[in-house]
Amino acid sequence: MEKYLYTIGEVAGILGESTSLVRFWSNEFPKFIRPQRNAKGNRLFTKEDVEMFKQIHLLVKVEGLTLEGAAKRLAGEKTDVVNKARVLESLRAVRQQLAEIREELK
Numbered sequence: 001m002e003k004y005l006y007t008i009g010e011v012a013g014i015l016g017e018s019t020s021l022v023r024f025w026s027n028e029f030p031k032f033i034r035p036q037r038n039a040k041g042n043r044l045f046t047k048e049d050v051e052m053f054k055q056i057h058l059l060v061k062v063e064g065l066t067l068e069g070a071a072k073r074l075a076g077e078k079t080d081v082v083n084k085a086r087v088l089e090s091l092r093a094v095r096q097q098l099a100e101i102r103e104e105l106k
Contacts, residue, residue: 005044
């Protein structure tokens, strides 16, 4: 069963980044990421928000765009960004599988 909502720590783990960076991006991209809040006020993100974080991560950390540049790319035609984010995620999964195989062979 797939999760519906993710905590900020879970999103940070998925991205391999700190929770403070996820919080910062959440505040900097309110047009694209709209977290829900629980009774304690903690941010909760949907699967769509997590996908948007992956796209922001690709644009800012991998391609080296500024936050403003990333926002412009996300506001425009996003199919290229979405495709690149999916490819990057697939490559990370392959890398993880190869690392597991490597450990089994030792």
